[in-house]
Amino acid sequence: MAAGELIRDYRTRLTELLGEPLMVDDPLITTAQAAVLLGVSPQRVAGLVRAGHLPARSRAHRRLLLSDVVQSGLDQWMSVAEAGQVLGLGQTGVRRLISAGLLTAHGKELPLRRDDVEVLAKLRDGWLTLSTAATALGVELDEVQRMLRNRHLTHTCDVARPVYRHEVASVLAQRRSVSPGEHPYAAR
Template structure:
């Protein structure tokens, strides 16, 4: 579906919603109408306006151009709480990820890009906690912390899952298969 098809789809939905034909090419819609068109809560639309992600053409009544609403990608932004659900963390955990630089916040309301959160969620699947890494390595947690401090393992910057699984596997492989000795 191309951009023109999307515009036509939303125009048709707006005509159906209003019950009358549109008189202009790019009509102004209310936040409530935008929310109905995009099937999101009105608070999401209002939050995006306050955050500057969606330009309101009339501040007093928060009127939006239909084209801006269509292009806004309202579903591409999420709150810290929503990110927590995706990542399996509380809001404090998500804020730690922001502080660590693993997520970038873009404003106060609905600050996170859904794509960034989804990418981090996929990455975190291959990260291990210290106890999990310690179990895989057959050492205690203190030894894993020492390995992270000395650079034998690289820290992911995620407090809950600081160990890369692939590094543990590589470390185990070198421990079980030492490099051959060179002949002198």
């Protein structure tokens, strides 16, 4: 839906909410009204205002321009807890990903971009834990760690899922092509 259509839709919904016609093209609305229009909690809207993702035109009462609410894309931001649900992690795990540089925090309240979290969730599907990699390779955990140290496998920067699935598959394919008495990681 284009921004103009979205503004018209929100204006219609706001008129119904207020029970009277709007007198200006771009009215100031409260965070509670913005929350009702967007179908989110007032706390989420207030959090976006505090984080600077949504400009408040009147700080005392947190009045927002309808057009700013429409253009802000409130659904593009999420909390650490929401990111944890998408990633299947707790808040500590999400903060670990932020510390590792795998996610970028943009403020305190609702710091994460939904797109960044969803991309990372898809990437993490292709990453393995040490134990899963060891099982797939038929080796002990210390052998997988040695392979990471020796750069036979590349570390993903996510300590919970440090091994790339495609690299494990490549090592398995390489093993199949190595002659029986030869060590698969010997220098060639």
